[in-house]
Amino acid sequence: DIQMTQSPSTLSANVGDKVTLSCRASQNIRSGLAWYQQKPGKAPHLLIYRASILESGVPSRFSGSGSGTEFTLTISSLQPDDFATYYCQQYNTYPWTFGQGTKVEIK
Amino acid sequence: EVRLVESGGGLVQPGGSLRLSCAASGFILSSYEMNWVRQAPGKGLEWISNISSSAINTHYADSVKGRFTISRDNAKNSVYLQMSSLRAEDTAIYYCASGDLYFRYWGQGTLVTVSS
Numbered sequence: 244d245i246q247m248t249q250s251p252s253t254l255s256a257n258v259g260d261k262v263t264l265s266c267r268a269s270q271n272i273r274s275g276l277a278w279y280q281q282k283p284g285k286a287p288h289l290l291i292y293r294a295s296i297l298e299s300g301v302p303s304r305f306s307g308s309g310s311g312t313e314f315t316l317t318i319s320s321l322q323p324d325d326f327a328t329y330y331c332q333q334y335n336t337y338p339w340t341f342g343q344g345t346k347v348e349i350k
Numbered sequence: 351e352v353r354l355v356e357s358g359g360g361l362v363q364p365g366g367s368l369r370l371s372c373a374a375s376g377f378i379l380s381s382y383e384m385n386w387v388r389q390a391p392g393k394g395l396e397w398i399s400n401i402s403s404s405a406i407n408t409h410y411a412d413s414v415k416g417r418f419t420i421s422r423d424n425a426k427n428s429v430y431l432q433m434s435s436l437r438a439e440d441t442a443i444y445y446c447a448s449g450d451l452y453f454r455y456w457g458q459g460t461l462v463t464v465s466s
Contacts, residue, residue, distance in 0.1 A: 332452065
């Protein structure tokens, strides 16, 4: 199985900060990567797919980049609504696998 | 408005069985591949199974292969997960989610607790 490793596990930041979350795949997944946001008690919400395509309705402060084994999710200016846990997911090879998540919390 | 609603969760003893359902509305389920994703309490997400739109193809994570069976009834706009030989480590919120690669629509989840 392809292992997805996210870093950091927890990120403390202030409103207005630019934050970068990392996701590394254990093998080449080309651009087969999605990012999700999850808030406590809620289902995950798709933010980005194919590594860099913004899902409809998602604010443009979110962006994704990378290919192969290294990927990043950037929030250009952190908003109060963005404090949540973020997961990456690879869909290049079955079984689809998720990273362990990065929790973005208020500093 | 697209809505996916899971049901069928609950408390079950180890070794027992349970059948989860996912009903879709505002959404022609027959056009989409469907998935089950679970999340153990306080843990991350784990994809466990999917089924093609025609139900011809299914895939499973090794953790549930041979114990869980995914199925669908497009006429009823529903997807199912038959779970058997349940273990304590199957305790989780189970979400259904649409998509062949990534998951655009999610239900609110149903909690399965495996405990004696």
